């Protein structure tokens with residue numbers, strides 16, 4: 523049934539005829555037609571038309587079709603209208619709106635983490651069913667979301683994948699001495715973990731964070747020199763995970779905060795080629811949480827919990843209106859930008875797995 527719908531344009535044409543208000547113009551008046559492809563569909567207007575082919579119309583069709591296609595396909599939201607040339611001979615039908623789609627996001631369920639870790643290709647990290655990231659292509663990862671949205675849960679998943687699959691060495695910075703610190707302790711990473719102790723002021727703590735970040739910058743420079751002599755040298759990934767980034771520098775003297783920002787920028791700008799990465803978690807990634815450069819360099823972004831224009835404005839260029847975000851634990855939006863995945867913002871369902879006792 524679903525296959526028939528996806529092969530035949532009649533269903534979508536009918537949905538658009540009914541919902542799209544084109545001042546009386548419909549497919550019956552020959553004003554447009556729909557063509558279905560393997561990776562999306564085309565809305566082909568017949569020109570001249572009484573309606574305007576603009577972004578507003580594109581987003582309206584997106585909204586109607588995205589809901590109409592669920593749960594067979596998920597349309598990939600575009601920030602602006604996607605106009606393409608058609609192969610029509612007739613000039614009246616020579617242009618079309620294109621709507622790329624992908625399969626609907628499905629949650630990954632891992633019932634036995636130990637056997638999962640043994641069987642899966644070591645460099646890839648599965649995020650959802652049929653969606654994975656190759657850590658060689660990751661610059662930095664940002665995880666945002668309101669309290670209780672599932673940030674710590676998905677962070678623990680990523681840390682487990684990165685460390686237990688042997689993909690990356692880790693430094694863990696946890697200003698609240700909470701889930702990440704407990705995770706690190708459970709896996710014997712105490713020497714690579716920083717959390718505040720009683721006698722430390724906020725400024726002392728951020729200064730200690732800066733010491734670690736400075737160490738990573740030094741490693742980046744050392745690795746750059748190795749690459750200069752041997753461009754194909756393969757380094758082991760090194761990741762610094764910082765939880766609660768927004769709260770970290772709150773009330774800290776400007777000089778210390780500036781150093782923190784400058785070190786973060788250096789790592790995110792120079793770390794990619796040398797396999798040094800940031801994995802940052804924050805309620806939001808506004809300009810007071812991280813430098814703009816860090817946000818721009820990050821190519822894996824997860825926004826959990828409430829999804830609205832206001833919450834997604836820092837991580838995504840697209841307006842989330844019309845994207846069908848699933849409800850439930852650990853859901854939201856996901857974006858990966860690399861040369862394997864086309865630019866896309868997808869509904870996100872973070873993996874469900876067994877967390878080691880005493881961490882969460």
Ligand SMILES: Nc1ncnc2c1ncn2[C@@H]1O[C@H](COP(=O)(O)OP(=O)(O)OP(=O)(O)O)[C@@H](O)[C@H]1O
Nearest residue numbers: 668669670671672673674675676851852872873874
């Ligand atoms: N993918 C998931 N599958 C199953 N349960 C989940 C998933 N994601 C989150 N949860 C559950 O949702 C609850 C809240 O998650 P979590 O503690 O990670 O939120 P948080 O964003 O870190 O909150 P806070 O900022 O207050 O620490 C937890 O009980 C967790 O077990």
